[in-house]
Amino acid sequence: MPDTTLHINGHPTRVDVADDTPLLWALRDALGLVGTKFGCGAGLCGACTVLVEGQPTRACLTPVSALAGQRITTIEGLSPDGSHPLQQAWVELDVPQCGYCQAGHLMAAAALLRDKPRPTDADIDAALGGHLCRCATHLRIRAGVHRAAEIQAAEIKASRVALPARRAASQGEGA
Amino acid sequence: MSTGTDVGRRRFLRRGLQAGGGLWLGLSWPIGGAAAGAAGEGGQAPGQPGVAEFRPSVFIRVARSGVVTLVSKQPEIGQGIKTALPMILAEELCVDWAQVRVVQGDLDPAYGSQSAGGSTSTPVNHDAFHRLGATARTLLVRAAAQAWGVPEAECEARRGQVQHAASGRVAGYGSLVARAAALPTPEPGEVKLKPPHLYTLLGTRVSGVDNPAIVTGQPLFGLDVRLPGMLYAVYEKCPRFGGRVRSANLAEVLALPGVRQAFVLEGTGNLNGLMPGVAIVADSTWAALRARRQLAVVWDEPAGPGENWSDHVAAAQALGPKPGAQTLRRDGDVAAALAAAAHRVEAVYEYPFISHASIEPQNATAQWHEDGRIEIWAPTQNPGAGQNLVASTLGVPKERITLHLTRAGGGFGRRLSADYIVEAVAIAQHVKAPVKLTWTREDDLRHDHYRAGGFHHLRGGVDAQGRVVAWQDHFVTFANRVQREGQTQLLPGSGASLSGDEFPGRWVPHCLIEQTPIECRIPMGPWRAPGSNVFAWVFHSFIDELAHAAGRDPLAFRLDLLGMRELVPGTGERGQPYHVGRMRRVLQAVGEKSGWASGPLPRGRGRGVAFHFSHRGYVAQVAEVTVSRQGELSVDRVVVVSDIGAQILNPSGAENQVQGSVIDGLSALSGQSLDIRDGRVVQSNFHDYPLLRLPQVPPRIEAHFLQTDFPVTGLGEPAFPPVAPAICNAIFAATGVRIRRLPLAGQSLAW
Numbered sequence: 001m002p003d004t005t006l007h008i009n010g011h012p013t014r015v016d017v018a019d020d021t022p023l024l025w026a027l028r029d030a031l032g033l034v035g036t037k038f039g040c041g042a043g044l045c046g047a048c049t050v051l052v053e054g055q056p057t058r059a060c061l062t063p064v065s066a067l068a069g070q071r072i073t074t075i076e077g078l079s080p081d082g083s084h085p086l087q088q089a090w091v092e093l094d095v096p097q098c099g100y101c102q103a104g105h106l107m108a109a110a111a112l113l114r115d116k117p118r119p120t121d122a123d124i125d126a127a128l129g130g131h132l133c134r135c136a137t138h139l140r141i142r143a144g145v146h147r148a149a150e151i152q153a154a155e156i157k158a159s160r161v162a163l164p165a166r167r168a169a170s171q172g173e174g175a
Numbered sequence: 176m177s178t179g180t181d182v183g184r185r186r187f188l189r190r191g192l193q194a195g196g197g198l199w200l201g202l203s204w205p206i207g208g209a210a211a212g213a214a215g216e217g218g219q220a221p222g223q224p225g226v227a228e229f230r231p232s233v234f235i236r237v238a239r240s241g242v243v244t245l246v247s248k249q250p251e252i253g254q255g256i257k258t259a260l261p262m263i264l265a266e267e268l269c270v271d272w273a274q275v276r277v278v279q280g281d282l283d284p285a286y287g288s289q290s291a292g293g294s295t296s297t298p299v300n301h302d303a304f305h306r307l308g309a310t311a312r313t314l315l316v317r318a319a320a321q322a323w324g325v326p327e328a329e330c331e332a333r334r335g336q337v338q339h340a341a342s343g344r345v346a347g348y349g350s351l352v353a354r355a356a357a358l359p360t361p362e363p364g365e366v367k368l369k370p371p372h373l374y375t376l377l378g379t380r381v382s383g384v385d386n387p388a389i390v391t392g393q394p395l396f397g398l399d400v401r402l403p404g405m406l407y408a409v410y411e412k413c414p415r416f417g418g419r420v421r422s423a424n425l426a427e428v429l430a431l432p433g434v435r436q437a438f439v440l441e442g443t444g445n446l447n448g449l450m451p452g453v454a455i456v457a458d459s460t461w462a463a464l465r466a467r468r469q470l471a472v473v474w475d476e477p478a479g480p481g482e483n484w485s486d487h488v489a490a491a492q493a494l495g496p497k498p499g500a501q502t503l504r505r506d507g508d509v510a511a512a513l514a515a516a517a518h519r520v521e522a523v524y525e526y527p528f529i530s531h532a533s534i535e536p537q538n539a540t541a542q543w544h545e546d547g548r549i550e551i552w553a554p555t556q557n558p559g560a561g562q563n564l565v566a567s568t569l570g571v572p573k574e575r576i577t578l579h580l581t582r583a584g585g586g587f588g589r590r591l592s593a594d595y596i597v598e599a600v601a602i603a604q605h606v607k608a609p610v611k612l613t614w615t616r617e618d619d620l621r622h623d624h625y626r627a628g629g630f631h632h633l634r635g636g637v638d639a640q641g642r643v644v645a646w647q648d649h650f651v652t653f654a655n656r657v658q659r660e661g662q663t664q665l666l667p668g669s670g671a672s673l674s675g676d677e678f679p680g681r682w683v684p685h686c687l688i689e690q691t692p693i694e695c696r697i698p699m700g701p702w703r704a705p706g707s708n709v710f711a712w713v714f715h716s717f718i719d720e721l722a723h724a725a726g727r728d729p730l731a732f733r734l735d736l737l738g739m740r741e742l743v744p745g746t747g748e749r750g751q752p753y754h755v756g757r758m759r760r761v762l763q764a765v766g767e768k769s770g771w772a773s774g775p776l777p778r779g780r781g782r783g784v785a786f787h788f789s790h791r792g793y794v795a796q797v798a799e800v801t802v803s804r805q806g807e808l809s810v811d812r813v814v815v816v817s818d819i820g821a822q823i824l825n826p827s828g829a830e831n832q833v834q835g836s837v838i839d840g841l842s843a844l845s846g847q848s849l850d851i852r853d854g855r856v857v858q859s860n861f862h863d864y865p866l867l868r869l870p871q872v873p874p875r876i877e878a879h880f881l882q883t884d885f886p887v888t889g890l891g892e893p894a895f896p897p898v899a900p901a902i903c904n905a906i907f908a909a910t911g912v913r914i915r916r917l918p919l920a921g922q923s924l925a926w
Contacts, residue, residue, distance in 0.1 A: 038536070098533075130868075136838030
């Protein structure tokens with residue numbers, strides 16, 4: 001089988017799978033990164049969403065052969081320690097019910113918050129409208145994104161006070 | 176006593192000894208005497224100085240470090256039970272939630288029933304969990320009092336410590352482990368439950384215990400299971416229910432990259448069990464999925480043409496006006512009462528088969544060990560059923576089957592069935608390695624155990640004073656032909672049987688309720704609030720029709736229909752009493768909270784009301800909708816008032832269940848429908864089986880609770896049934912369009 005090198009969560013990672021293997025199965029079966037979920041296999045539910053070069057991407061439809069040299073972020077790499085504002089907000093507001101679809105929601109929401117630090121309800125609906133949640137935590141998902149925006153804003157404000165320390169920490173995370 | 180229970184007792188005992196002679200409480204735990212037996216045989220061992228932990232019950236472990244580990248016995252499917260039940264133990268134990276670690280228990284007879292169905296996890300365990308936690312706390316206080324030589328009454332448990340105020344002494348629970356473990360079980364009278372006004376945890380908003388793992392993508396779910404040397408399987412079954420494998424191109428499939436094995440399973444005749452099919456086992460999920468595209472199977476289909484939904488609709492239309500096969504209730508003279516009624520309404524209500532569509536498809540992982548033991552990892556709501564089905568299908572004694580419960584990515588009743596578990600075990604039997612079976616979304620939609628469709632032929636009569644005097648329903652439902660004791664019989668699907676007691680049976684003086692099954696080969700199973708999930712829509716829509724026919728306010732009409740009695744007894748030995756007073760009070764409350772008295776909204780907007788009693792919960796709802804002239808619906812607000820007893824264990828979880836039920840109800844109402852053609856389900860994935868998406872969700876869903884003196888109960892189901900009728904009644908108020916067929920998709924609401 002061919003060896004492909006993928007750039008996952010800041011690390012070059014060799015993965016030994018067939019070229020046509022969707023990223024989803026390379027992550028889950030070959031690399032043990034099972035946080036990215038299988039829901040439909042057809043790009044309809046969003047459970048498998050990861051970031052490729054920062055853009056929300058359906059891992060179930062994206063073959064590894066299309067990803068050489070591109071930076072991939074999965075839920076496991078959203079933050080080094082579970083402290084991304086979205087992760088904090090999700091725990092604080094008890095957003096998940098079963099939780100199975102949440103990784104996909106979180107990854108899409110992370111891209112939204114990066115591009116629109118104070119999103120409106122309409123922004124959130126547009127960014128997450130392609131995701132399904134069968135337990136129907138939608139209202140908390142929306143509230144969670146708003147809460148994460150607040151946390152993010154507070155962290156940015158605090159980082160201006162303690163800029164040198166923060167810069168050192170973020171460099172430590174690797175590129 | 177059965178072998179299984181004996182084995183359970185021995186395992187139970189062994190663990191006690193491993194724990195260093197920890198003691199077992201002979202509490203009245205409903206597990207066939209296993210706990211009491213273990214206490215009698217193995218309990219009360221002396222507390223050696225080296226004892227590692229204090230285990231006052233199978234659910235509680237106190238370590239020397241002071242960390243308290245609580246075992247979650249019930250399956251977690253998103254209903255929040257892994258948080259709620261341990262909260263009860265922690266409350267009674269008087270420990271900080273931050274000091275608690277919750278672990279998922281395996282299937283174990285020592286835990287009692289572990290089925291998470293019928294919203295029973297809370298009511299079945301609630302009282303016992305209070306006693307277990309309080310008993311453990313009693314022993315810790317006693318241990319400290321004895322160590323200090325002071326009266327127990329002077330000691331108090333607080334935040335993981337025992338305190339003696341008079342002397343200022345304090346002992347952490349960890350330091351009391353050895354002494355507490357050596358104490359005998361207290362007498363029941365010595366154990367005092369904490370008075371509710373002193374609760375510090377129950378009734379507060381607690382975030383789910385697995386949330387930190389969920390938001391960081393840690394392995395939790397069935398599909399996340401990984402074992403050394405594990406192989407990956409897919410399983411192709413006949414798209415027409417009941418078909419068997421005649422032949423398949425197995426050699427061709429076996430030659431494909433990554434494929435290790437390809438073989439036929441003969442299966443059984445049980446539509447809800449191990450169905451025949453072809454297994455492909457490969458090095459990766461993708462290799463198995465890709466190979467499956469090349470799989471060609473010739474099926475032996477059941478004789479004759481396959482069934483069609485359109486034929487069932489026609490059959491139901493023909494059956495409706497005829498007498499029913501079965502009379503479920505006959506009070507008074509319905510024909511005469513209808514003839515004499517001042518207002519008469521006749522209508523047919525129709526709803527389709529629907530699927531569960533949890534986002535985690537069905538899956539299970541199984542391993543046959545060389546000594547004959549079977550180990551299973553599965554997202555299941557009913558692990559005991561999985562063990563039973565594997566044992567009966569494959570002829571393996573139950574005690575050789577270990578089942579580990581994983582978190583489940585949604586349940587909704589689907590995972591009360593165990594077909595996917597027995598498939599994984601049967602496949603693993605052929606493979607000398609652990610195997611993970613993954614269903615695709617298409618497998619999941621086309622091989623579900625569906626919520627049955629149905630047809631209700633209704634007639635109602637209201638007298639000149641606006642009272643319902645006549646009610647007639649001929650329910651045409653679906654049944655499978657099954658073998659029972661050498662005979663075949665028609666068995667209606669789960670939730671596909673009506674009770675003669677179903678509201679407003681028992682309330683209307685002239686009442687006739689009949690039922691006729693149509694035979695089908697479609698597998699059926701429980702779907703969130705079985706029966707209730709759609710009966711409430713039928714009956715509260717029709718009650719609304721009667722209210723409007725009589726020119727009455729729909730809420731006042733319902734209050735009159737309920738009447739002023741406090742309790743209406745059930746009919747016959749198995750009939751359930753209906754607490755009218757509880758329902759009246761939630762109905763009155765929802766009127767107040769929703770502003771019902773402010774009167775009708777302008778045309779194009781409307782309010783609708785409905786209520787339903789199911790799964791021990793009394794729930795009333797008011798929906799507010801806007802419908803454009805072109806017929807675009809938006810649900811603006813849903814107000815929910817529930818009476819589920821004396822204590823809301825975790826208000827955060829309870830609110831999640833209510834909001835989730837409302838959105839789920841609107842989702843099913845809006846677009847979910849399965850077509851059946853030639854014995855096959857047509858729909859295949861979320862493009863033709865849509866779930867509600869974020870932009871369509873009602874912006875305001877209010878969850879109110881009337882806390883009453885009644886026993887504490889669960890909330891996974893009871894908030895679901897009133898959603899669809901409340902919304903449909905609001906649509907009628909807004910537009911004059913009465914919805915008598917589900918789903919809304921394809922029907923015009925234009926006005």
